[in-house]
Amino acid sequence: MQMAWKEVKKSKMKFLILGSIIFLVSFLTFIISGLANGLSEDNAALIKNVPNGQFYLNEDAKQTYNLSKIDIDQQDKLLADYKGATAMSIQMGFVNDTDDKQHSVAFVTSTDSELFPNVKDNEVVLDASLKDDGIKVGDILTNNQFSGEFKVVGFAEKQTYSHAPVAFISMKNYQEIYRVMEMQTVFIPGSDSPDSIKGLESFNNKEFLNTIPSYGAEQMSLNMIIWFLVVISGMLFAIFFYMMNVQKIGLYGILKAIGVKTISLFSMMWYQMLLITAVSLVLSVGLSQVFSMVAPAGMPFSLPIETSLLLSGVFLVIGFIGATISGFQIKKVEPLQAIQQGEM
Amino acid sequence: MAIFTIDDVEKTFKSGDVSEKILKGVDLDLNEGEITALVGPSGSGKSTILTIAAGLQKATGGQVLFEGKDMTQMSQEEIRKIRSSEFGFVFQSSHLVPFLTVEDQLLLMLDVAETKLNKKQQKQEVSKVLDLVGMSHRKDAYPSSLSGGEKQRVAIARAIIHQPKMLFADEPTASLDSKRSKEVMEIIRNLTKTLKITTLMVTHDEDMLPYADRIVTMKDGLIE
Numbered sequence: 001m002q003m004a005w006k007e008v009k010k011s012k013m014k015f016l017i018l019g020s021i022i023f024l025v026s027f028l029t030f031i032i033s034g035l036a037n038g039l040s041e042d043n044a045a046l047i048k049n050v051p052n053g054q055f056y057l058n059e060d061a062k063q064t065y066n067l068s069k070i071d072i073d074q075q076d077k078l079l080a081d082y083k084g085a086t087a088m089s090i091q092m093g094f095v096n097d098t099d100d101k102q103h104s105v106a107f108v109t110s111t112d113s114e115l116f117p118n119v120k121d122n123e124v125v126l127d128a129s130l131k132d133d134g135i136k137v138g139d140i141l142t143n144n145q146f147s148g149e150f151k152v153v154g155f156a157e158k159q160t161y162s163h164a165p166v167a168f169i170s171m172k173n174y175q176e177i178y179r180v181m182e183m184q185t186v187f188i189p190g191s192d193s194p195d196s197i198k199g200l201e202s203f204n205n206k207e208f209l210n211t212i213p214s215y216g217a218e219q220m221s222l223n224m225i226i227w228f229l230v231v232i233s234g235m236l237f238a239i240f241f242y243m244m245n246v247q248k249i250g251l252y253g254i255l256k257a258i259g260v261k262t263i264s265l266f267s268m269m270w271y272q273m274l275l276i277t278a279v280s281l282v283l284s285v286g287l288s289q290v291f292s293m294v295a296p297a298g299m300p301f302s303l304p305i306e307t308s309l310l311l312s313g314v315f316l317v318i319g320f321i322g323a324t325i326s327g328f329q330i331k332k333v334e335p336l337q338a339i340q341q342g343e344m
Numbered sequence: 345m346a347i348f349t350i351d352d353v354e355k356t357f358k359s360g361d362v363s364e365k366i367l368k369g370v371d372l373d374l375n376e377g378e379i380t381a382l383v384g385p386s387g388s389g390k391s392t393i394l395t396i397a398a399g400l401q402k403a404t405g406g407q408v409l410f411e412g413k414d415m416t417q418m419s420q421e422e423i424r425k426i427r428s429s430e431f432g433f434v435f436q437s438s439h440l441v442p443f444l445t446v447e448d449q450l451l452l453m454l455d456v457a458e459t460k461l462n463k464k465q466q467k468q469e470v471s472k473v474l475d476l477v478g479m480s481h482r483k484d485a486y487p488s489s490l491s492g493g494e495k496q497r498v499a500i501a502r503a504i505i506h507q508p509k510m511l512f513a514d515e516p517t518a519s520l521d522s523k524r525s526k527e528v529m530e531i532i533r534n535l536t537k538t539l540k541i542t543t544l545m546v547t548h549d550e551d552m553l554p555y556a557d558r559i560v561t562m563k564d565g566l567i568e
């Protein structure tokens with residue numbers, strides 16, 4: 001495909017413009033995707049860190065974990081029947097530090113489990129982000145619903161829920177603060193096809209995330225922007241190649257007249273599209289990775305390289321479709337038309 | 345010996361309800377290695393018969409025999425193959441590829457014609473042909489920097505580099521002044537004689553007629 005490359009070389013400006021548009025759109029897409037992902041972790045890292053499995057809520061809870069209560073006998077039976085099962089509860093709340101400053105946290109408690117830190121009564125393990133607020137191991141925290149005091153015994157990395165840092169506390173302390181005996185949910189790891197359990201409704205991790213108020217809405221709007229950008233870039237390809245092809249109708253005609261196959265003309269366009277997209281994507285993947293390294297600590301931004309590659313693949317496919325659709329006119333060009341059109 | 349036979353070819357153009365018969369049964373034999381000049385008044389159908397013969401449009405009646413095979417019965421793909429390897433074209437404007445250098449234009453033609461030459465042989469062939477048309481010194485130039493006569497010489501080089509059996513030329517000198525026209529005709533004549541290419545050429549220019557072996561006049565869609 002020498003001819004395709006030679007055209008790019010000769011008409012640098014034209015292809016540079018297309019390339020920079022693709023670069024900008026894809027860069028923007030990567031940044032927004034990084035933000036969406038960052039926000040989603042900020043919102044629900046606690047759940048996202050849990051391996052795949054099923055969360056069981058009470059059927060009467062209207063799919064809201066806050067309203068769910070699992071009967072204690074049933075909980076004991078489930079924990080005995082399923083290996084690795086954990087009963088747990090989450091409630092938003094506050095802790096006051098030694099300076100009486102209030103920090104909003106998500107209290108989490110669970111039965112003994114490898115998934116969450118095991119904390120003794122009157123102890124607390126906090127999300128590491130609270131270190132930035134000046135809280136240290138050994139500090140004493142209080143809560144106005146709680147008769148005792150929490151001693152900070154450690155920090156856990158990336159444990160947030162509903163945009164708040166998680167505070168892991170013991171079940172006994174939790175039961176005192178929220179005045180409930182029952183846990184909200186039982187998590188059973190690893191079951192792809194959930195066993196149906198009488199009186200309970202099962203949710204896989206993703207479904208459970210969507211029961212968090214705000215999570216679904218937040219992710220939906222960001223994802224909509226992402227896909228919108230992807231579609232726009234596909235249309236850009238289509239429009240750009242359409243305009244370029246219109247300009248080249250005469251050339252295509254003459255090439256067909258001397259016997260160039262239509263498929264060669266298409267390959268020429270595909271090659272150019274691939275080249276430009278690949279270069280633009282390499283640049284924007286690189287730059288967005290740099291951005292994710294230098295992004296300010298407070299900014300929820302997380303862009304795993306897999307996500308970038310996946311989106312890049314989507315861009316390539318979309319670009320290919322856009323270019324091909326606009327290429328249909330190549331097929332229609334009659335050699336004679338070009339010859340009668342005169343000088344190009 | 346006729347290598348190319350146009351036999352009772354008709355062409356009717358339809359637009360809506362109106363249909364107009366432009367060619368009314370054209371008969372013409374082209375002898376191997378000869379240059380046939382096609383002359384006649386404007387609108388008499390010269391370009392139409394030339395493009396039909398060249399496989400660029402279909403006749404509505406009659407036969408077009410190239411080496412005894414009827415092109416009107418061939419598929420698009422068969423005709424494309426013949427056009428790419430057996431035919432060469434020169435038109436009033438040179439129709440060069442704007443983003444290819446003179447050398448690349450000719451290399452492209454060798455690729456399209458699927459000649460069995462390797463890269464090195466291709467380059468040799470290109471420089472030989474560029475010598476013949478006197479354009480060796482501009483082999484790295486792009487079409488936009490060439491004069492009209494130079495472009496036309498490159499177009500001729502492109503039309504014959506793959507050693508076609510037929511050359512179709514529609515007013516190849518119409519865009520050139522009389523001095524350049526003669527140079528270009530000289531080149532066409534020399535090349536087609538050396539390479540034994542059979543040529544059908546439409547021209548308006550009486551000065552070009554001495555370069556032809558045979559002159560055929562068209563009038564109102566018929567050969568006189």
Ligand SMILES: Nc1ncnc2c1ncn2[C@@H]1O[C@H](COP(=O)(O)OP(=O)(O)OP(=O)(O)O)[C@@H](O)[C@H]1O
Pocket residue numbers: 357358366384385386387388389390391392393
């Ligand atoms: N695609 C077409 N549709 C309808 N009419 C056409 C078409 N092509 C050519 N014609 C008509 O056919 C007639 C012959 O055209 P042609 O181009 O063959 O003439 P010509 O002899 O080459 O003329 P000139 O010397 O001016 O080039 C003209 O009247 C022209 O208008």
Ligand SMILES: [Mg+2]
Pocket residue numbers: 390391392514546
């Ligand atoms: Mg004409």
